[in-house]
Amino acid sequence: MEGKMKAIIKHHRDKGAKLKMVDIPQIKKDEALIKVKATSICGTDVHIYAWDEWSASRVHPPYIFGHEFAGEVVEVGAEVTNVKIGDSVSAETHIVCGECPQCLTGNAHICRNTKIIGVDIDGCFAEYVALPAKNLWVNDPDLPMAVGSVQEPMGNAVHTILAGDVAGRTVAVIGCGPIGLMAVGVAKAAGASQVIAYDLNEYRLNLAKEMGATTTVNSKEQDPVEVTMRLTDGNGVEVVCEMSGHPAAIDQGFKMLTNGGRMSILSLPVKPVEVDITNDIVFKGITVQGITGRKMFETWRQVAGLLGSGQVDVEKMITHEFPLEDFEKGFELMLQGKCGKVVLKP
CATH class of the missing domain: 3.90.180.10 (Medium-chain alcohol dehydrogenases, catalytic domain)
Incomplete structure (x- = not known):
C-alpha cells in the first residue's frame, strides 16, 4: 500500500x-x-x-x-x-x-x-x-x-500470576498501574483466597477494588508489611507479584512473603536494587522469578479464555x-x- x-x-x-x-x-x-x-x-x-x-x-x-x-x-x-x-x-x-x-x-x-x-x-x-x-x-x-x-499487557499479568499455584492462596499485587490492575483481576479469577493490592494512588486503589481486590493498602498511609501480617495471621502472603519497580516496595514485598513463598517480579527498576539475600531469600527458602513477556502462545490462549469467559x-x-x-x-x-x-x- x-x-x-x-x-x-x-x-x-x-x-x-x-x-x-x-x-x-x-x-x-x-x-x-x-x-x-x-x-x-x-x-x-x-x-x-x-x-x-x-x-x-x-x-x-x-x-x-x-x-x-x-x-x-x-x-x-x-x-x-x-x-x-x-x-x-x-x-x-x-x-x-x-x-x-x-x-x-x-x-x-x-x-x-x-x-x-x-x-x-x-x-x-x-x-x-x-x-x-x-x-x-x-x-x-x-x-x-x-x-x-490491551491483551498484550494482560498477557504480562497472566504470565506473572499463573507462573505458579494461585488457587486458594494469598496473593499480593504491589503496584496498581494497568498491568497490576489486570493482575488483580486474574488472581481473583484464578481462585486466590485473598488478593491484596498496594499502591500510593487512591484513584488506582479504587480501580483495584473494582477489579476484585479483597483489600487495598495505601503504602503511603499504612505500613504494608504490618497490614499484610495482620491479614495473614502473621504468616505473610504466599505469592507476591511485584509491579511497581520501586526499591522500597520490592523490599517490602520480600518482607511480607511467607517462608517458602513465591516472588514474581515483572517490574523494571531503573537502577540496581539492594536485596537482603541472606534473610529474605535463603533463610526463607523462597522462589524468586523474573517475568518477561508472554509464553508464546500459551499465555495468549489463557488471555483469550479469560476474556471470552467474562471472568476478567x-x-x-x-x-x-x-x-x-x-x-x-x-x-x-x-x-x-x-x-x-x-x-x-x-
Missing part, C-alpha cells in the same frame, strides 16, 4: 514526542499490514516519552514507538498463510529468532535475540503497522478493539480514550497516575 499516515514519533533524546506524517510501511513476503483501530499506552511507552535512564540507554530516536494494539489486516505478503485480509488481530510484541537454545526448547519468550516492537523497531502508534505474520494473534471478531489492544473484565480499567492527535493528554494522565488504561484511536 502506498501513501502517507499519521504516526507518533519519538523524535529526539528528551521528553516528549511529535505527531508526523510518514510513509505507510511496505510489507515483506512474510509480513502483514494492519490498519490500527486501537492502541494503548504502556508503562514502557511512558518511560520512552518521559526519557528516563532506561530509555536513554535502550532506544534510538527518531522512530515510531508503541506496541499494544488491535486492528484489521489490510494486506498480506506472498508467504503468509496464518492470517487473511479482514482478520481482526493483535500482536505478540517479541520478535524472536527461532534458532537460539531458548527458542528451540519452548522458551521463545526469553529468546536471547529478541527485538521488541516499538522499542527496537518501529511500533504501532500510527494508522498502520507492518509485522511478521507469525507474531499476529487472530481475535474474536466480536472483541471490542479497545479490549483487543478489563473494560473496568480502560478509563480514557483519545484520538491519536491527543496523545499528549494520554501520556500526561499516565505520568500523573490519574487513569487506568489509556487507549488511542488512530
Whole structure:
C-alpha cells in the first residue's frame, strides 16, 4: 500500500514526542499490514516519552514507538498463510529468532535475540503497522478493539500470576498501574483466597477494588508489611507479584512473603536494587522469578479464555480514550497516575 499516515514519533533524546506524517510501511513476503483501530499506552511507552535512564540507554530516536494494539489486516505478503485480509488481530510484541537454545526448547519468550516492537523497531502508534505474520494473534471478531489492544499487557499479568499455584492462596499485587490492575483481576479469577493490592494512588486503589481486590493498602498511609501480617495471621502472603519497580516496595514485598513463598517480579527498576539475600531469600527458602513477556502462545490462549469467559473484565480499567492527535493528554494522565488504561484511536 502506498501513501502517507499519521504516526507518533519519538523524535529526539528528551521528553516528549511529535505527531508526523510518514510513509505507510511496505510489507515483506512474510509480513502483514494492519490498519490500527486501537492502541494503548504502556508503562514502557511512558518511560520512552518521559526519557528516563532506561530509555536513554535502550532506544534510538527518531522512530515510531508503541506496541499494544488491535486492528484489521489490510494486506498480506506472498508467504503468509496464518492470517487473511479482514482478520481482526493483535500482536505478540517479541520478535524472536527461532534458532537460539531458548527458542528451540519452548522458551521463545526469553529468546536471547529478541527485538521488541516499538522499542527496537518501529511500533504501532500510527494508522498502520507492518509485522511478521507469525507474531499476529487472530481475535474474536466480536472483541471490542479497545479490549483487543490491551491483551498484550494482560498477557504480562497472566504470565506473572499463573507462573505458579494461585488457587486458594494469598496473593499480593504491589503496584496498581494497568498491568497490576489486570493482575488483580486474574488472581481473583484464578481462585486466590485473598488478593491484596498496594499502591500510593487512591484513584488506582479504587480501580483495584473494582477489579476484585479483597483489600487495598495505601503504602503511603499504612505500613504494608504490618497490614499484610495482620491479614495473614502473621504468616505473610504466599505469592507476591511485584509491579511497581520501586526499591522500597520490592523490599517490602520480600518482607511480607511467607517462608517458602513465591516472588514474581515483572517490574523494571531503573537502577540496581539492594536485596537482603541472606534473610529474605535463603533463610526463607523462597522462589524468586523474573517475568518477561508472554509464553508464546500459551499465555495468549489463557488471555483469550479469560476474556471470552467474562471472568476478567478489563473494560473496568480502560478509563480514557483519545484520538491519536491527543496523545499528549494520554501520556500526561499516565505520568500523573490519574487513569487506568489509556487507549488511542488512530
